[in-house]
Amino acid sequence: MPPGLALGRHRVVGGAARDGRVEMSQEVDFDVIVVGGGVAGAVCAYRLAEAGHEVVLIERGAEPGSKNLSGGVFYCRVMEQVFPGFVDEAPVERRVTRNVLSFLNASSHVNIDYWDARLAEPVNAVTVLRARLDAWLASRCEAAGVMVMPGVRVDELIVEGEQCVGVRAGDDELRAHVVVEADGVNSFLAQNAGIRAKEPPKHLAVGVKSVIGLPRTVIEDRFHVIGSDGVAYAFVGDCTQAVAGGGFLYTNLESVSVGVVLRLDDLATKGLTASDVHDHFLAHPAVAPLIDGGELLEYGCHLTIEDGPTMVAHDLTRPGLVLIGDAAGFTLNTGLTIRGMDLAAGSAIAAADAIGAALAAGDYSQQAMDAYPAALAATFVGADMKTYARAPAFLEVPRMYRDYGLLLADVFHGIYDLDLTPRRHLLGTATRAFKGSGLKLRHVVRDGWAAVRAL
Amino acid sequence: MKVVIVYTWARDGANAAVRADGTVDWRGAKMTAGEDDPAALAVAKRLAEDTGGTVVGLTIGDGDASWVLARGVGEAFSVTDVPPYADNAATARVIAAAVERIGAVDVVVMGDSKQDPGVAPAVAGHLGWTALAGLDSASAVDGRVAAVRRSATEQQTISAAPPLVLGVAAEADVDTKPGMKELLAARKRPLTTWPMGDLVDPGDDVRSTGTRKPDVVAATLFDGDPATSAAQLVAALRADGVL
Numbered sequence: 254m255p256p257g258l259a260l261g262r263h264r265v266v267g268g269a270a271r272d273g274r275v276e277m278s279q280e281v282d283f284d285v286i287v288v289g290g291g292v293a294g295a296v297c298a299y300r301l302a303e304a305g306h307e308v309v310l311i312e313r314g315a316e317p318g319s320k321n322l323s324g325g326v327f328y329c330r331v332m333e334q335v336f337p338g339f340v341d342e343a344p345v346e347r348r349v350t351r352n353v354l355s356f357l358n359a360s361s362h363v364n365i366d367y368w369d370a371r372l373a374e375p376v377n378a379v380t381v382l383r384a385r386l387d388a389w390l391a392s393r394c395e396a397a398g399v400m401v402m403p404g405v406r407v408d409e410l411i412v413e414g415e416q417c418v419g420v421r422a423g424d425d426e427l428r429a430h431v432v433v434e435a436d437g438v439n440s441f442l443a444q445n446a447g448i449r450a451k452e453p454p455k456h457l458a459v460g461v462k463s464v465i466g467l468p469r470t471v472i473e474d475r476f477h478v479i480g481s482d483g484v485a486y487a488f489v490g491d492c493t494q495a496v497a498g499g500g501f502l503y504t505n506l507e508s509v510s511v512g513v514v515l516r517l518d519d520l521a522t523k524g525l526t527a528s529d530v531h532d533h534f535l536a537h538p539a540v541a542p543l544i545d546g547g548e549l550l551e552y553g554c555h556l557t558i559e560d561g562p563t564m565v566a567h568d569l570t571r572p573g574l575v576l577i578g579d580a581a582g583f584t585l586n587t588g589l590t591i592r593g594m595d596l597a598a599g600s601a602i603a604a605a606d607a608i609g610a611a612l613a614a615g616d617y618s619q620q621a622m623d624a625y626p627a628a629l630a631a632t633f634v635g636a637d638m639k640t641y642a643r644a645p646a647f648l649e650v651p652r653m654y655r656d657y658g659l660l661l662a663d664v665f666h667g668i669y670d671l672d673l674t675p676r677r678h679l680l681g682t683a684t685r686a687f688k689g690s691g692l693k694l695r696h697v698v699r700d701g702w703a704a705v706r707a708l
Numbered sequence: 709m710k711v712v713i714v715y716t717w718a719r720d721g722a723n724a725a726v727r728a729d730g731t732v733d734w735r736g737a738k739m740t741a742g743e744d745d746p747a748a749l750a751v752a753k754r755l756a757e758d759t760g761g762t763v764v765g766l767t768i769g770d771g772d773a774s775w776v777l778a779r780g781v782g783e784a785f786s787v788t789d790v791p792p793y794a795d796n797a798a799t800a801r802v803i804a805a806a807v808e809r810i811g812a813v814d815v816v817v818m819g820d821s822k823q824d825p826g827v828a829p830a831v832a833g834h835l836g837w838t839a840l841a842g843l844d845s846a847s848a849v850d851g852r853v854a855a856v857r858r859s860a861t862e863q864q865t866i867s868a869a870p871p872l873v874l875g876v877a878a879e880a881d882v883d884t885k886p887g888m889k890e891l892l893a894a895r896k897r898p899l900t901t902w903p904m905g906d907l908v909d910p911g912d913d914v915r916s917t918g919t920r921k922p923d924v925v926a927a928t929l930f931d932g933d934p935a936t937s938a939a940q941l942v943a944a945l946r947a948d949g950v951l
């Protein structure tokens with residue numbers, strides 16, 4: 254370090270111990286260090302800086318967003334709490350007013366196509382490209398006084414006794430009253446600190462995705478959307494070649510995000526590679542025409558959480574430390590939607606408020622940090638994690654990925670294929686298709702009941 | 709000597725894609741530190757060190773202005789609203805105007821970008837100074853600059869008196885990433901920003917009248933055991949009348 258180097262503001266904490274708590278007599282560089290410049294980290298840093306605290310946001314990517322697989326559907330109502338007017342000000346792509354659930358078979362598909370003008374009033378979900386969104390969030394953080402520090406990978410937490418007091422990167426240390434871990438699904442920091450164990454493959458899924466450029470007018474024509482409206486498809490069935498998981502396709506302004514999410518253990522069992530399944534999906538006759546003539550802009554893969562409800566069962570706090578977003582396990586995969594960004598933001602808000610209170614009281618004990626999970630339980634994040642606790646088990650049912658799609662297609666085939674044989678009533682057609690499917694009635698009843706309870 | 713290091717003044721070609729019609733799509737890529745910037749910075753520091761002088765940084769456009777401040781340079785200037793010009797001379801005009809505004813500069817050092825090879829010489833042209841490009845290293849000897857240029861067969865040392873513009877080409881990727889403390893310190897160092905309108909009117913950027921992709925040259929790969937591949941190659945060369 255060069256001589257005479259002026260560091261960040263130094264402040265001496267503590268002095269007299271209150272309530273027998275250990276107070277540290279250590280200089281801090283910041284009130285709060287946030288590790289990870291994704292949605293969770295940026296929202297938390299912004300909210301704390303807005304409240305007047307000194308915050309550094311450390312991101313390993315050369316720029317916030319540069320490491321993040323490009324987005325998806327953001328159920329963004331929660332962002333209004335932090336950034337009023339979010340939908341109009343943030344670089345969002347399209348407002349999702351149409352949702353298509355597609356049961357895909359090798360040579361047929363049945364779609365449930367749901368459009369509703371109410372989904373735009375107020376806007377409920379938007380498509381985003383993370384490179385743009387994260388960069389915007391970082392610029393808002395900077396404007397609020399956060400020191401955004403890109404290009405730095407944090408190597409470990411500094412823990413003294415039980416207390417987390419800072420982070421280490423290379424030879425450098427930074428100290429703070431509270432460290433926020435928002436470093437995503439892998440969170441090596443949490444693993445190294447012994448908070449999280451290495452997740453079993455069953456809790457994780459791999460996402461492979463392409464962003465395919467298409468002219469705006471082509472998107473409007475192909476997907477029947479006008480202006481800034483957009484559509485989100487969720488696919489089950491042949492899109493994953495019977496691997497547990499699903500396919501997705503979202504419209505951006507001038508591109509389409511399309512790919513698959515595959516449960517890691519099942520992928521290994523079936524002996525397939527994620528990129529082959531992705532390619533198979535994009536070449537499927539139901540998907541290929543939607544992206545025909547497009548130009549591949551981006552291709553990447555990323556881990557995501559399959560069983561968030563089980564993952565978040567570990568601790569979310571330690572003295573001087575809180576975990577938010579994917580680092581804590583806040584992702585819900587219901588089969589119909591993948592939600593992670595909204596839960597990242599929700600957990601970030603709850604954490605920022607708890608940390609704000611801790612800073613005001615000068616108390617960074619376990620008890621003070623635990624105000625965060627307590628507050629979180631009362632929000633939509635806590636509630637939804639509970640509600641969907643059964644979804645991962647439901648999604649394990651192998652029939653989801655093959656049989657039901659075929660059955661549906663057979664029912665519709667019976668209705669529409671007028672092959673000059675006498676027609677049956679719908680019930681007869683359905684019964685016949687069901688009998689031919691090899692499915693057992695008790696399985697269907699059980700799966701139906703499980704679906705009703707899980708989703 | 710007062711040395712100006714010009715940095716993050718161009719976009720990274722790796723962030724661009726060439727469309728089917730030959731036009732280049734930059735996808736909103738920002739200006740970034742080029743692969744030659746660290747080598748140029750090392751030369752600038754060396755010249756200042758040799759002469760007990762100073763280095764100041766100069767950048768243009770939307771890149772990270774603190775790049776040089778986190779790497780030991782004490783002060784920097786930034787012309788903020790410069791678009792990425794297609795015309796090297798336009799980029800150079802802005803840089804030259806900023807160098808003049810900084811004032812009393814002896815040497816300008818910048819990376820010898822492969823994508824924008826004209827900028828360094830054009831800066832010298834605008835300033836009316838001597839340009840030395842393709843340099844490997846440089847030091848100061850008796851108030852003059854001893855600049856070293858290497859080719860495959862020889863090493864050339866050129867002695868020239870300031871004012872000079874030096875273009876430095878990196879031999880290897882030599883950037884060392886600054887640590888957190890350096891990044892914090894960089895925040896405290898003075899950065900002066902100027903809107904381009906205060907300095908210069910760069911004129912119109914060049915306009916492209918057409919693009920196309922270069923023709924694809926067909927290639928044949930003989931792949932297999934060496935003896936068979938060699939025989940196939942010879943046969944193909946015979947068939948083409950080369951042998």
Ligand SMILES: Cc1cc2nc3c(=O)[nH]c(=O)nc-3n(C[C@H](O)[C@H](O)[C@H](O)COP(=O)(O)OP(=O)(O)OC[C@H]3O[C@@H](n4cnc5c(N)ncnc54)[C@H](O)[C@@H]3O)c2cc1C
Nearest residue numbers: 289291292293313325326407436437460557578579593594
């Ligand atoms: C294929 C796929 C599709 C998805 N689709 C959707 C969707 O449609 N809707 C939705 O809401 N969610 C979706 N998700 C989930 C969503 O992406 C995540 O839940 C969300 O990004 C979590 O945000 P986060 O801020 O917690 O973590 P991240 O966005 O992962 O951000 C973590 C950040 O921390 C940085 N970092 C990591 N380690 C370090 C370190 N040691 N030092 C410094 N920085 C570090 C990373 O570079 C990264 O920028 C999808 C995920 C995948 C993989």
